[in-house]
Amino acid sequence: MPEASKMKKPDVKLVLLGDMNVGKTSLLHRYTDRKFKDTVSTVGGAFFLKQWGPYNISIWDTAGREQFHGLGSMYCRGASAVILTYDVTNWQSLAELEERFLSLTDTASHDCIFAIVGNKVDLTDPKAQLSQDSSGVSEDQTEHEEERTEPQVLSSCPTPPASPASLSGITVHKQVAHEDAMALYGRILRYKGLEEKSSLPAERMCFETSAKTGYNVDALFETLFDLVLPSILRKRNENQQCPTIDLEECRGASSKRARFCC
Ligand SMILES: Nc1nc2c(ncn2[C@@H]2O[C@H](COP(=O)(O)OP(=O)(O)O)[C@@H](O)[C@H]2O)c(=O)[nH]1
Numbered sequence: 001m002p003e004a005s006k007m008k009k010p011d012v013k014l015v016l017l018g019d020m021n022v023g024k025t026s027l028l029h030r031y032t033d034r035k036f037k038d039t040v041s042t043v044g045g046a047f048f049l050k051q052w053g054p055y056n057i058s059i060w061d062t063a064g065r066e067q068f069h070g071l072g073s074m075y076c077r078g079a080s081a082v083i084l085t086y087d088v089t090n091w092q093s094l095a096e097l098e099e100r101f102l103s104l105t106d107t108a109s110h111d112c113i114f115a116i117v118g119n120k121v122d123l124t125d126p127k128a129q130l131s132q133d134s135s136g137v138s139e140d141q142t143e144h145e146e147e148r149t150e151p152q153v154l155s156s157c158p159t160p161p162a163s164p165a166s167l168s169g170i171t172v173h174k175q176v177a178h179e180d181a182m183a184l185y186g187r188i189l190r191y192k193g194l195e196e197k198s199s200l201p202a203e204r205m206c207f208e209t210s211a212k213t214g215y216n217v218d219a220l221f222e223t224l225f226d227l228v229l230p231s232i233l234r235k236r237n238e239n240q241q242c243p244t245i246d247l248e249e250c251r252g253a254s255s256k257r258a259r260f261c262c
């Protein structure tokens with residue numbers, strides 16, 4: 001088989017943005033490998049290719065560069081969705097999204113979709129503390145249908161009741177309420193010059209997740225995959241240029257990750 005025939009292009013680009021340690025790499029790990037590690041390091045560059053039906057979706061992780069304020073405009077160039085991630089136990093991580101990361105999205109696609117994700121909610125909310133991933137996605141979706149489809153408006157929970165996580169000694173004050181993230185979503189729409197009425201609603205685009213337990217992680221990625229489909233179709237029509245990646249090579253890699261310097 002000629003080399004060129006094995007080369008496939010990602011149809012669409014999703015990027016994870018947010019301060020160091022909010023859990024971006026862990027979210028990607030949880031979704032792609034169904035695992036959580038307590039110590040994660042984002043070495044080199046990394047993106048993951050997800051086959052979603054007939055489409056190839058690339059999800060970009062930051063390669064740890066946020067640590068050095070070194071994420072260039074190229075990182076978001078042409079992105080169809082941006083996952084702005086903060087840590088629910090760290091108010092500053094939400095503020096940084098607006099102060100430091102939002103401007104990086106200027107190079108994203110003009111119809112880019114924004115999701116705001118408050119991670120580590122297992123530390124503050126009992127309902128996010130039970131593992132969602134042990135027996136597969138479908139069972140969890142059935143059991144937690146309401147949690148996955150309803151917007152979660154969570155109040156501060158300084159001392160969660162006894163639960164697997166709190167029993168292990170973890171009780172952390174929730175510094176960012178869901179409403180704060182939704183308010184930021186409104187400001188992002190204004191920054192982008194978009195009308196709230198004709199945009200995706202904050203209730204749908206603001207998630208609270210736990211990479212540790214898997215809470216809401218599938219819902220986050222799969223909602224975005226569905227939402228970027230029109231963008232994929234448009235790009236296919238326009239036959240836009242994208243970076244080329246060898247999918248065969250990616251499949252061979254045990255980590256299922258393609259290393260890439262951006
Ligand atoms: N409790 C808890 N810890 C998390 C969660 N996600 C990530 N962490 C931890 O937070 C630290 C930073 O995670 P990492 O994925 O490297 O963050 P990144 O710098 O944004 O990529 C690591 O020690 C993770 O184990 C989560 O959902 N819950």
Ligand SMILES: [Mg+2]
Pocket residue numbers: 024025026041042061062063064
């Ligand atoms: Mg990382």
